[in-house]
Amino acid sequence: DGGITQSPKYLFRKEGQNVTLSCEQNLNHDAMYWYRQDPGQGLRLIYYSQIVNDFQKGDIAEGYSVSREKKESFPLTVTSAQKNPTAFYLCASSMIPGQATGANVLTFGAGSRLTVL
Amino acid sequence: KQEVTQIPAALSVPEGENLVLNCSFTDSAIYNLQWFRQDPGKGLTSLLLIQSSQREQTSGRLNASLDKSSGRSTLYIAASQPGDSATYLCAAPEAGGGNKLTFGTGTQLKVEL
Numbered sequence: 001d002g003g004i005t006q007s008p009k010y011l012f013r014k015e016g017q018n019v020t021l022s023c024e025q026n027l028n029h030d031a032m033y034w035y036r037q038d039p040g041q042g043l044r045l046i047y048y049s050q051i052v053n054d055f056q057k058g059d060i061a062e063g064y065s066v067s068r069e070k071k072e073s074f075p076l077t078v079t080s081a082q083k084n085p086t087a088f089y090l091c092a093s094s095m096i097p098g099q100a101t102g103a104n105v106l107t108f109g110a111g112s113r114l115t116v117l
Numbered sequence: 118k119q120e121v122t123q124i125p126a127a128l129s130v131p132e133g134e135n136l137v138l139n140c141s142f143t144d145s146a147i148y149n150l151q152w153f154r155q156d157p158g159k160g161l162t163s164l165l166l167i168q169s170s171q172r173e174q175t176s177g178r179l180n181a182s183l184d185k186s187s188g189r190s191t192l193y194i195a196a197s198q199p200g201d202s203a204t205y206l207c208a209a210p211e212a213g214g215g216n217k218l219t220f221g222t223g224t225q226l227k228v229e230l
Contacts, residue, residue, distance in 0.1 A: 006160075031216060042121065042206070042220035043161075058217070090160055097148075097216050104149050104216055106208075108160035 002027045006091050006109035013078070013085065013116050021076045021112045023091035030096050032074035033106070036060060037088040046089075049074055050096060078114060086116045119144045119211050123221035130197055131229055138192040138224045140207035145185045147209050152181050152192050155204045155223070164205075165192070197228045 004025045013019045025032065031050045035043040045058030049068040063082025068074055074093075078085045092106040120143040130136055142150070148169045153161040167174045167183040167190065174181050180193040190207055204225045208218040 004160075033216075035220075040222065042222045043208075043218075044220075045217060048217065088158075092161075094216055104210070105151065105163050105166050106153075106161075106216070106218070107163065108153075110160045111158070113158075 004091055004093055004107055004109035006089075006112050008112060009110065011112060011114045013114060015116060016080045018077055018079050019114065021078070021089055021091075021114070023074045023076065023109060024072055025074075025093045025107075025109075026072060027093055027107060028071075029093035029107070030071065031094045032068070033092045033094075034058075034064075034066065034074070034076045035090045035092065037090060037111075043090065046076065085114055088113050119147075119209055119219040121207060121209050121219050121221040123205075123207060123224050125224060126222065127225040127227075129227045129229060132197060132199060134197050134228075135193070135195050136197055136226075138194070138205050138226070140190040140192070140221055142188050142190070142209040142219075144209070144212045145188050146212050147185065149210065150181075150183050150190050151208045151218070152179075152190075153206045153208065155206060157204075161206065194226075197226075199228050199230055202227050 007022045033048040034046040047066040049055035065077045089112045091109045122141045124139045151166045152164045165174045165181040178195040183190045204223040206223040208220045211217040
């Protein structure tokens with residue numbers, strides 16, 4: 001089955017540690033995205049990528065880093081510089097708008113919940 | 118910058134009712150709008166995408182409309198069922214195109230037996 005796999009589902013981090021969240025898709029999508037979700041707030045865009053080896057900052061990129069070495073993979077590192085990292089993190093992918101009808105539709109993974117101890 | 122607002126924040130209805138969820142956006146120069154469903158602790162599932170050239174899009178008991186001139190979209194759920202209980206989010210793209218979406222905070226729906 002095609003889809004997006006995020007791991008781990010739950011992650012605990014001590015203050016000062018970097019952690020990496022994995023996101024893998026087998027949908028052959030060119031674009032991938034990372035969103036953060038906090039209670040009572042809408043999803044906020046952290047980073048996005050439309051092509052391998054290229055990515056752009058979203059609205060809340062500070063304290064995060066990403067890489068896009070393969071089309072299928074878009075890992076997110078939450079660094080120690082992120083002041084309030086406890087949140088639900090969602091990865092998504094899509095075709096590039098205009099590639100095909102419905103290219104804009106985002107497919108989401110199941111999410112990773114990060115808690116700072 | 119695009120801003121998306123959803124009203125109401127929460128809604129509780131008895132099974133069988135027809136209901137309407139509202140979404141408003143500030144930048145009407147959008148080329149589509151999407152509605153998603155999110156179950157507790159889960160990712161988002163795409164329900165409907167309405168292109169700017171369309172006024173409505175239907176999938177089963179769901180019907181979404183888009184009025185760009187007024188900056189509004191509605192999601193109509195017919196004959197609601199307990200399995201419809203979830204949070205419903207709408208998302209509009211940023212001005213200028215691309216697929217950077219701005220999400221509303223969602224409407225949490227509970228359908229009671």
